[in-house]
Amino acid sequence: MERDAERLLEDVEAFCREIRPIEELAYAERRYNDQVIPLAQKHNLLGMIIDPAYGGRGADTVTYLKALSRIGREGTTVRTFFSGHLSIGAYPIQTWGSETLKRKYLPRAAKGECILAFGLTEPEAGSNPRQMTSTYRRQGEGYVLNGVKYLISNGGIADAIVVFAYPADLPESDPRRRISAFVIDTHVPGFEAESFTAQAKLGLPTSNTAMFSMHELYIPAENLLGNEGEGFRIAMGTLVSGRLSVAAGCLGVIEDCLAEASQYAKERVQHGKEIARHQLVQEHIAMIEMARVATAALVHQAALAKDRASAHPQDPALAREADLLAAQAKFFASHAAWDAADRAVQVFGGRGWSTLYRPARHLADVRVCRIYEGTDEILKLKIAAAVLGKEWEAFH
Ligand SMILES: Cc1cc2nc3c(=O)[nH]c(=O)nc-3n(C[C@H](O)[C@H](O)[C@H](O)COP(=O)(O)OP(=O)(O)OC[C@H]3O[C@@H](n4cnc5c(N)ncnc54)[C@H](O)[C@@H]3O)c2cc1C
Incomplete structure (x- = not known):
């Protein structure tokens, strides 16, 4: 195994050993484990799959999945955080993002200064995401988003979220009406999140699951992910x-x-x-x-x-x-x-x-x-x- 991969897995092992007693206590108290992020930061795990050009560790899928298997032993709760932040958070930005978008989010994500999430599901659109009702419209140099996303891992702790919406100004019958992807910042007017209480969950009491709303939420044009309609x-x-x-x-x-x-x-x-x-x-x-x-x-x-x-x-x-x-x-x-x-x-x-x-x-x-x-x-x-x-x- 390459030295980088070996070192990553050693760091994962050290993280897992430290997180276990903390997770056990948080689980017993049924509260969000607020030490996952600082410890992942300490062991440099928040950019596992992020390209080294953007400050990450550039793990390939085989190595990354070994890391997630090891983390999975500590609980689906802890592993779910990494899935939200990296596998479905950083991954689409790295794969489809423009250079500007990558530079804007990935280095901070790798350092733990910008926690990520992925918001596809809505109250009325789960297995069929095409049923979503979130919308966007162009305004000035950017876009304005409206809608509600539901059951989002890390949704209440994320600094930025990959979201999906239909163009507001086209009727359902119009073939040009296709879903677009965006990255939104959460510390802006128009964003509001509500986390599920641990008591209301069958499992994962120590991880964050939230619903959030976007109300006239403005983002600059550069925050479009990929092309419109993709x-x-x-x-x-x-x-x-x-x-x-x-x-x-x-x-x-x-x-x-x-x-x-x-x-x-x-x-x-x-x-x-x-x-x-x-x-x-x-x-x-x-x-x-x-x-x-x-x-x-x-x-x-x-x-x-x-x-x-x-x-x-x-x-x-x-x-x-x-x-x-x-x-x-x-x-x-x-x-x-x-x-x-x-x-x-x-x-x-x-x-x-x-x-x-x-x-x-x-x-x-x-x-x-x-x-x-x-x-x-x-x-x-x-x-x-x-x-x-x-x-x-x-x-x-
Ligand atoms: C803890 C947790 C974390 C989550 N994290 C995220 C996240 O980070 N980001 C995100 O976007 N979403 C997230 N989700 C949402 C999750 O992806 C959805 O709950 C899931 O896709 C199912 O959608 P639904 O709940 O609306 O169920 P529904 O789509 O309403 O489905 C209900 C039942 O009907 C079945 N069904 C639906 N359509 C068909 C069909 N055509 N044929 C046969 N059976 C069908 C389903 O399989 C299911 O059994 C999370 C959910 C949970 C519980």
Whole structure:
């Protein structure tokens, strides 16, 4: 492995060791973990995928996903922060942003001076983003945005957010009415965010999830991401990166469940012997291990495909392959992690049901991985269409 990649993973390891007790305390108190950002800053992890030309560490997908797997062991909460900031925050700016936009946001993002998020979902537009009602219009040297975005990771702590909107002045029937992508600053008039309280969440109590509104929010013209009308393509391209991050995080969850369940099973004695000697408990260990092996292979395969596609951005076949493998890896990994957490809870017995122990927290937190970045159902439709052919797509 190259020295840079090795050093990055060493820094990730150091971050993970430091964040664990802090995350455990925040989780017990069900409050936002405000130490993730400072510690990530300390270990220089906020620019993992950002090009060194903009102050980042330039990790390739394979290395970055190893980092996210390791972070995933600390919890889906902590990993979700990095997905929001990097995989779906910095990634679209780096991939489709103009030089001006990259210079404006990426160096500050890498330093932790500008936390990022990705705002696609709206109250009435989830699985079908084309149903969004956010709008933009040109005004003077810039654009004015209006709309509400919902369930946004880091939405209440971000300094800048990638958002999507339709042109306000074209009717729905007009074929020129296409979604555009923008980067908005959050410390400006017209932006208002409201974070979900931890108590209202099934999982992820220590991460920030928010809804925000844009009311006559003005941005300069340079904050258009890509060209006007390219927003849908940018959103879908970003979801490939986001899905990979979820799959990698799920691998970490499985690894942690395996470590926790194995250790506990070797220590806990019932019926005169360690429960690890009971064959039905061994079945849980074997199944979690198989989940780990299969998920690791899929995540690695998908990461290689993404690096191949990134190296040849003009090749549509490579892009399609990366897109499909990311969807498959995310679908498989999120189910495998859910099952692994469930089995680890079972191995822990009554203690497994308590969120004072890691398996219960993984079980509650990892459930969202079957919802965000493409629900189970949407990914199944995508995978089936890849098998059946384009004319069998469930929706267009
Ligand atoms: C903790 C958390 C963090 C999130 N972070 C972000 C973020 O950072 N940025 C962002 O933009 N969004 C984010 N989301 C939103 C997430 O991506 C959406 O919740 C998800 O895409 C589903 O949309 P929805 O909730 O509106 O469900 P809906 O689209 O209303 O779907 C409801 C159900 O219907 C099913 N369904 C819908 N259409 C079809 C169909 N055609 N065929 C079959 N089944 C269908 C769905 O699969 C689902 O089971 C987050 C969500 C959560 C819970």
